[in-house]
Amino acid sequence: MEVIGQIESLLALREDARINDKPLLIWEPRPSSCIPTNLQDFFQAVQKVDVFTPNHVELAGVFGHPNSETPSRATVETFALKFLGSGVGGQRTVVIRAGEEGCFIADDQTREWLPAYHEPTRVEGIVTGSSAKVIDHTGAGNAFIGAFAIGYLSTSSIHDAACYGNVGASFAMEQIGLPDLSQSEDGEHWNGADPLLRLKEYRSRLKRSNGGAEY
Incomplete structure (x- = not known):
């Protein structure tokens, strides 16, 4: 998948520049890539990043949820935890941005909705x-x-x-x-x-x- 190649290129550039600190890798997928045929590729790609952060519609789209229907909180949680369970690398964090509903955050210890500021x-x-x-x-x-x-x-x-x-x-x-x-x-x-x-x-x-x- 393209994002894997981009990460490998980034890490190679940092190594060439003798930058030894590990970067915090946050992946926001392109909306057009969030389709069911890419699901297995997504599961592989998230293992290369620290934080996976699609919005709620993009997340649901990867699982075939209709774009015309806003996914419920329960649906967002179910799909987010599938990615967390698949082995997000590094910090093992999934953050789902959900517009007016705020965001859903999940890692090995946390499962929480935070409201939007407005x-x-x-x-x-x-x-x-x-x-x-x-x-x-x-x-x-x-x-x-x-x-x-x-x-x-x-x-x-x-x-x-x-x-x-x-x-x-x-x-x-x-x-x-x-x-x-x-x-x-x-x-x-x-x-x-x-x-x-x-x-x-x-x-x-x-x-x-x-x-x-x-x-």
């Missing part, structure tokens, strides 16, 4: 509309993965990394195009907000929703 409106637990803060979803997945990588390298925690990811994605969705970056005496701000304060607020929200459990 939580949608719900009626009896069913999503009925987007947050008024959400303008455009374009780029949110990429922002999530970049922030997740920084969070994981900073904390070595899949939970904390997913918090970084959800907060990072929130800035990408608040406008069409890139977030507004500014500097002040207080430090860096995105769309006028301090990203670290937003991360702290998000963690506090999770703490309240989990009955005071510390994160």
Whole structure:
């Protein structure tokens, strides 16, 4: 599979450059490759990476789930754990980005849903509309993965990394195009907000929703 060749080339380049540290390898598959005929190739490819992170529709598509139907949380969990059980390499982590439902994270110890930072409106637990803060979803997945990588390298925690990811994605969705970056005496701000304060607020929200459990 193409991704395996890319990983081997990357590692060879690092070896030639005498870079000895092992990289954190995160794989976001191309949407067009997420089809049932590639399932066995996917199972082989995930063994070469540390984190496998399709979105919920891409994940379900590999198993033949219709793209016209949004997979349920139970379906996402079932398919994600199939990949985890197949032997994700390195950090053995699967992160499924699920839009307004937030994300599902799984490793050898963790099985957890984390809500999106901009939580949608719900009626009896069913999503009925987007947050008024959400303008455009374009780029949110990429922002999530970049922030997740920084969070994981900073904390070595899949939970904390997913918090970084959800907060990072929130800035990408608040406008069409890139977030507004500014500097002040207080430090860096995105769309006028301090990203670290937003991360702290998000963690506090999770703490309240989990009955005071510390994160």
